[in-house]
């Protein structure tokens with residue numbers, strides 16, 4: 822039996838980036854020769870990211886619960902385990918949990934030349950979040 826121990830503490834991200842309770846476990850951090858930034862993210866019911874973009878795009882892969890995702894100008898979409906969502910480079914969007922369910926996803930993005938994987942915007946308001954999913 823071989824166990825590889827987890828040694829990196831779970832992070833609580835800054836409040837201006839997320840609404841509600843969100844917990845982030847790092848899977849991969851960019852380093853010389855690798856641009857991959859990957860995290861496992863737990864969202865409590867009602868929690869969601871602020872509006873944001875990714876310079877090189879982002880893939881999320883839902884592993885648990887029920888989530889919501891929306892691109893600017895589009896409908897709110899329900900996302901479930903096994904679903905994957907690709908956000909185009911520069912496409913403004915948010916993702917988070919459904920109002921009454923936890924959601925867990927793996928998020929993968931490649932950083933730009935400055936090491937950034939995301940550019941943050943305004944919080945998703947309760948009014949925006951409360952729109953009926955399609």
Ligand code: MN
Nearest residue numbers: 873875879908
């Ligand atoms: Mn994103």
